[in-house]
Amino acid sequence: MIKIAVVGCGQIAQRWLRVLTAHPKVSVTALVDTDLAAARRLHALGQVDAVTATTVHQALALANVEAIVNLTPPAAEPEMTRLGLTLGLHVLAEKPLTVRAAPAQALIAHAEQVGRRLMVMRNRAFDPGYSAFVRSVAGRGPLLAAGETFVQLRAPGFRTAHTALADLGVHAIEQARRLTDAPVIAVRCTEHPAAHLAPHAGLVTLLLEFADETVVSWRGGYAGPGLRTPANGRWSADTATGSATFDGQRQLRVGDEMVELEPAAPGYELCIGDMLAVLTGGSITPASVSATDHATSISVLEAATLSLSTGDRIQLAGTR
Template identity: 30%
Template sequence: MTNPTVPPNRPVRVVQVGAGGMGRTWLRTLAADPDVELVGLVDLDEATARRAADEEGHAGVPVATAYDRLAVEPPDVLLNVTVPGAHHAVSSAALRAGMTVLSEKPLAPTVAEGLSLAAASEVAGRLLVVSQSRRYFRHLAALRRQLAELGPVASLGCAFFRAPHFGGFREEMEQPLLVDMAIHQLDLARDLAGSEPVSVYCESHNPAWSWFAGDASAEVVVAFASGARFTFSGSWCAPGLETSWNGRWRVGAEGGSAVWDGDGVPVAERLDGTPVPAVVGEEPEETAGALAELVAALRHGGVPSGEVHANVMSLAVVEAAVLSARDGRRVQLAEVLEAAYATALADERDAAVRERLRSWSPVHDVVGRPA
């Protein structure tokens, strides 16, 4: 549990870094939440920042090309919406400055940098939370409630088939589907299984008609400590009969099964065939859900589900899948974590963060879901 840090008599003050496409999405999310106040916007292109702020409900908010050029009172939260390669530098600087950080996914480009950020969060005594926005859907929350009635989960499956033409960096990545998209489904599988992964096997490939340079299709099998298995089959080169962006799910549990098409109301039934009603609430969704969870922690205490120590494991599953696809073998999560830990120790330049990393023994006891 964390202690409250923001009193209830004022909004949570936020500085956002990044005013591109996803930055605009977050600007709209901030504008719609009366419990927060954007006090500054940073982007490498100041004109882009000014235009985005004015057009997305924050006219007059100070903008600058760097945080230290903003003439604002220290904010409560730095919202990191930079490109993934800048996540470590921006988040670690904000933590050193005493700010809570809410970061777009991925936490960092590598597990090693993710471990560095987890240690930096401990040294600073501040939360670092990753917005896994696809954890926040009302119909998904209804599915969680149904699964709670069905008992321990044994199997999870997700089919994901889309045919997007993004252009830009995604079409040049070595593993675009695994790194840029499947992290959502792999993260959600951790959440629904209620357990941490122990091994990953993956085969990736690229259809002959693909417009991606790297592998745009993959099959992944994840084994969890609980004994559950997750199978993911997906492609970004699958025109026709596309699934939702969340994929199509089936979950098998001790007391029955549930299915969810990723968009609509989930359906579940018990062993005897009786249905488990779907209770759909009014929870905030996507980025608004991630923001609301962080604000609640700042006001009332608690640890958001995307907290850095837990989120490192989602990054590690993706890294294990990429390694498995490259080497053609099953990869143990312990192998990924140990290699990343050694790299983090060797590369860390902040003495206090390096000492905190050294105090972790073993690293497996520090990251992932609380025991």
């Protein structure tokens, strides 16, 4: 039985808690938030036999904890990940692990040094429906692909203006990288605020160039109901030998054939399941939760952020 503390008790914690408490080899022993009321609300909703605390140190003093789920806001997440590892705990983190490559690599090295697992949620890239789309174009040569992901948020939460790149764009980068084994060699990015819709609203565009001549264009952001897409986004791709489209839910068209995908658990359930399989069975960390592969996406994200600030096309040294 692996004993886990959930650190950060906002809305997304409810999703994690449902999956954690359903696992026969997991016990949630602590709920941690700087706002103790938030931890107590989650405790009441989840109906778990767990202590509530305002710090990880306090939780460790009150309960047996072997791993933490790090759901703190992006600005605090890297330091919480480091603290968890330093305290000898495994860390299951939400994306992005960091927004720059060097700190991500440092955290991965730290996990190796202390002999603890560090895994990252990569649910959009490894969602079953999107994976079917990836398989439909696999091995068919260079792709010309496009995607769009728009989310309607009534309240920004931790988000402020110009955060759509790190919050949504990192998903798009992870999804685009799954379309080819070739490395990213260049990126362009723009982001425009849309304060007339909401303080946190905006539009991001990404153009990723790969070493095999694959080009992926993506646009997305926080907007209203008119632009809203499924959470996985909508994707399409052309190759020299055919095309494919994915509606972000259950419809996949390959050439002229429409395929209705079988119902499947959402990507986040599969990713959490993979993390727990690693912790309870000691298996090799799969790509769906790999911090090392995620750090490569962070390198692309960092280049996109630089492009955003300079307006330039940023070249990468064959990031893969």
